[in-house]
Amino acid sequence: xxxxxxxxxxxxxxxxxxxxxxxxxxxxxxxxTSGQLSxxxxxxxSSGNVNVASGAGKTSAxxxxxxxxxAMVGGC
Numbered sequence: 002x003x004x005x006x007x008x009x010x011x012x013x014x015x016x017x018x019x020x021x022x023x024x025x026x027x028x029x030x031x032x033x034t035s036g037q038l039s040x041x042x043x044x045x046x047s048s049g050n051v052n053v054a055s056g057a058g059k060t061s062a063x064x065x066x067x068x069x070x071x072a073m074v075g076g077c
Contacts, residue, residue, distance in 0.1 A: 032038040 029038070
């Protein structure tokens with residue numbers, strides 16, 4: 002097989018996969034905006050609700066494994 006044919010096939014597959022992902026993302030966005038998918042603070046369930054911790058005045062205790070992290074990792 003020619004190298005250009007292989008590149009064209011791989012490029013075509015990448016376009017197809019990215020199109021499918023864009024379609025799935027648009028459907029997910031529609032579900033969130035229509036209220037079919039609720040955004041709640043963490044509850045650990047997988048019953049169709051997306052659990053997102055909102056920073057609107059809510060504070061939560063840090064897990065033990067990240068309490069001892071330095072204030073800055075890398076950088077200046």
